[in-house]
Amino acid sequence: MGTPPVNPRKKVTIGTLRSLHRRGEPITMITAHDFPSAHVADAAGMDMILVGDSLAMVALGMEDTSEVMVEEMLLHCRSVARATKAAFTVGDLPMGSYEIAPQQALETAIRFIKEGRVQSIKLEGGKEMAPTIERITSAGIPVLGHVGLNPQRQNALGGFRVQGKTSQGAMKVLEDALAVQEAGAFAVVLEAVPAGVAAIVTQKLSIPTIGIGAGNGCSGQVLVQVDMTGNFPPGRFLPKFVKRYGDVWAESSKAIETYRDEVKSREYPAPEHTYPIAPQELEAFADSVENL
């Protein structure tokens, strides 16, 4: 039996998120893709942890998110769920697993809950996804919407482009967000939309908006964990909205280089890293080896 944690954080539920929103307190969300990245985010007090399909790129080295499969997402969701004690967990439905019909989407969402052990799911899309969101929420699975830039549609969008840059485009973002809300989503991610547009959309909605590249007028924020901790190689492109709060890559790199140098110089392992044996036992062993 270990000692109980000091001041254990209460489990964040859909009710907690609603009361944060009611009080006007920003909702904090970050991505995680495995046990340690979820553990550190949970212990640091994040309200929500998203197992984003961005893990395709940042954890699996794929070119874009369209390659990742449901089974791969579920493996990562389970590892995140095991480490998450307090935060509200969200699994990101990957491209191809929900667009065909509401029935397909509900089947995938159920797998995320039963096999992925997450508490809710996220899917990309606006108006056109409303019947799908309705179907999933009516089965008792909370849905996080995602409008503005939908990275899973990058081939149709011509890349990762800011959305809602014209008054017409901004109106589409608002209409999409309203449709997602009407369909029953508990919150909606606004990705890569001008700050002024996101602020107006947030005011027009009754559910919280979680911004990424959408400015400070949203009800909450989300970032990809490896981006904000600086856990990526030097020179990699970073979207404009990312603020790097740390330099984890440099820390890891320094540690591994020092380890390499110390193994080469036989500085590591030092006596304190080794197991002792009584001198007479070692002597006896050496004698028996000699007499073999």
Ligand SMILES: Nc1nc(=O)c2c([nH]1)NC[C@@H]1CN(c3ccc(C(=O)N[C@@H](CCC(=O)O)C(=O)O)cc3)CN21
């Ligand atoms: N590591 C990582 N971080 C992310 O935030 C992220 C992913 N991966 N993968 C999935 C999507 C893709 N995202 C992205 C990727 C690039 C831009 C980008 O290049 N934005 C341009 C704006 C281009 C324009 O002006 O239209 C920028 O300069 O920031 C935006 C969002 C966000 N998501």
Ligand SMILES: CC(C)C(=O)C(=O)O
């Ligand atoms: C960027 C966030 C919102 C996301 O969808 C992801 O990490 O996949």
Ligand SMILES: [Mg+2]
């Ligand atoms: Mg995603």
